[in-house]
Amino acid sequence: DISMLESSTSWLTVPIALTATFNKKITRRGNTHQFFAPVSAFKAKNGYVYIAVGNDRQWKAMVNLPLFKSLDKPEYEKNEGKINDVVNLNQSISEILSTVTSEELIDLFNQIGLPISKIHAILDVLEDPLIKRRLLKSRDSKSGLELTLAPPPFVTPFLKDSDNTLSFPPRFGEHNSEIYSTVLGYTESDLVTFKEKGVI
Incomplete structure (x- = not known):
């Protein structure tokens, strides 16, 4: 069995570890990651994509693409530098991505093995x-x-x-006659009395 509580709590891996182990106060992060960047949802020309660059090797592969050459800076070589400037980094990435479609971007990232996914509208889902x-x-x-x-x-x-x-849920009182008569053994006159007294 899988409960809703258990399945949703399992997504809290990092916040639970940081709170319980290191007594850190966790705040909302939106789509970003506390320790890795760039990890977020970004708007492309025709929709949104989710990018997850989790290490320096992946970052180097990304900035080796002509599209991202402008981000190939010494201060961004290590993850710590990207995290320290994550607001500006994400803004720069957003500006770059506004020039390409999500399909073009997914194709580029797939060629170099970087995690990316299109964020689908509900109709697409x-x-x-x-x-x-x-x-x-x-x-x-x-x-x-x-x-x-x-x-x-x-x-x-x-x-x-x-x-x-x-099956479609029953309307209020829809099965009263069947349940009270067949299951519980009440007569038709009992049901009339129950209705008059507001019991059913």
């Missing part, structure tokens, strides 16, 4: 083949409304057997 086949569906037989819901992190045998289709 819905069309992803892996996601599309795992989306949950539900249909209200009364109104005809069809709901599409996010896929769960783990596909259960129940979902496999139901082809990822869930």
Whole structure:
């Protein structure tokens, strides 16, 4: 079993270690990383990408690209220098990336083995083949409304057997007669009395 609490807490690797071990006060960081730069979301010409340069070798490969030559500075050779000037560094990268598309950038980074990913709009996520086949569906037989819901992190045998289709939740009191009569054994006159007294 995987709980929402456990799965979301597992993303707090660095903040938990810094707080519990070193008594550091952790603040919001957005998409950046406390110890590595550049690691963030950046706007390209046609959308956003997430770049994660985690070491000096990766940085050297990045600034060897003609597009990033202007960032090949002695003060940025080591990660410490990039972290110390991260605001200016990220601003410079943003200016450079505004001249290229996310696809061009992904192609460049893939050629040199640097981590990068396009940040997809929700409509793009819905069309992803892996996601599309795992989306949950539900249909209200009364109104005809069809709901599409996010896929769960783990596909259960129940979902496999139901082809990822869930029953629509009942309306308030929709199954009162069935439950009170069939399951609990109350008569039709009992139900009328319950309604008059505001029990159901």
